[in-house]
Structures are given as structure tokens and as C-alpha cells.
Amino acid sequence: MVTLTEEMKKAMATIKAFPVATASKDGWPNVVPIGFLELVDDETIWIADNFMLKTLANVRENPKIAIFVWGPETKGCYQIKGEVSLKTSGPDFDKMQETVRAKMAKAPAKGLLIMKITAVFECAPGANAGAKIL
Ligand SMILES: Cc1cc2nc3c(=O)[nH]c(=O)nc-3n(C[C@H](O)[C@H](O)[C@H](O)COP(=O)(O)O)c2cc1C
DSSP: OOOOOHHHHHHHHTOSSEEEEEEOTTOOEEEEEESOEEEEETTEEEEEESSOSHHHHHHHHOOEEEEEEOOTTOSSOEEEEEEEEEESSSHHHHHHHHHHHHHSTTOOOOEEEEEEEEEEEEOSSSTTTTOBOO
């Protein structure tokens, strides 16, 4: 497990919709914008499943997931990779439903993807682009 830096956390706080990439077992990539994505501790990200179809099918057969953190207000660009587990009941799931429905009363909030961060790579252009930084 890796722990995000303060700079990375600040960058995440500025993003309104994160690109979330998954892949099927046979390697088809899929990328979607996700608004309900929250860093719950320095190494764990919660992602709310409201409308996922291919993303959900993918994580059921292949738990590997990637996002990138970049926007006009971020200082750097960070590519974050990890593995997810899916929860559809329990205290974490209930907390996610409460948070999501506080912002969007009729949200399905049908699942919680718990992403454990395993690596972070640089994605700003330059000599270090692509390099593993955590
Ligand atoms: C700005 C924006 C934010 C979104 N946020 C979420 C979200 O938080 N959770 C979710 O399940 N779908 C969200 N969606 C919908 C997904 O991007 C996508 O349509 C859904 O996962 C179905 O695509 P898939 O079949 O590739 O999984 C959002 C879409 C947009 C445009």
C-alpha cells in the first residue's frame, strides 16, 4: 500500500470528475467520468456506483483500476493505480449511500468500490513523465 502526499491530496480536492479506467479480463479498456470519488484515508479511495455498467462488470472480473488527477487548478498530474473490492451492504456501504444521497437525493448509490492504492506515477509532461513516484 502507498500513502499519498499532501500535494497529491490537494490536487485531488480540486477535481470535479475523475477519469476512472478499468479493463475486462480479456483486456478491453473502459474509461468513465466519476464525480463521487472520495479519498477516505491516505491510501484508500471510495467510488460510488450509481450508474456503472461496464465498469462494474470489469471490476467483478478484474479488480485493477486506474485514475488520473489533473485539472486546470492542480500543480502536477498523478496517475493512481490500485485494486478495488465491491461492497453492496455493511457500514461503509451505508455511509457512502448517506454521503451520496445528501448531495443527490434520488441517487441509486447501489454499490461502493473501495480502491486500495498500490502505486502512483507522474503524468505531467517532462523528463519524469510516466515514472513511478510512489
Ligand atoms: C460528470 C459525470 C460524473 C459522473 N459521476 C458518476 C458517479 O459518481 N458514479 C457513477 O456510477 N456514474 C457516474 N457517472 C456516469 C458514468 O460516467 C458512466 O456513464 C457509467 O459508469 C456507465 O458507464 P460504463 O458502462 O462504462 O460503466 C458520471 C458521469 C458524468 C458525465
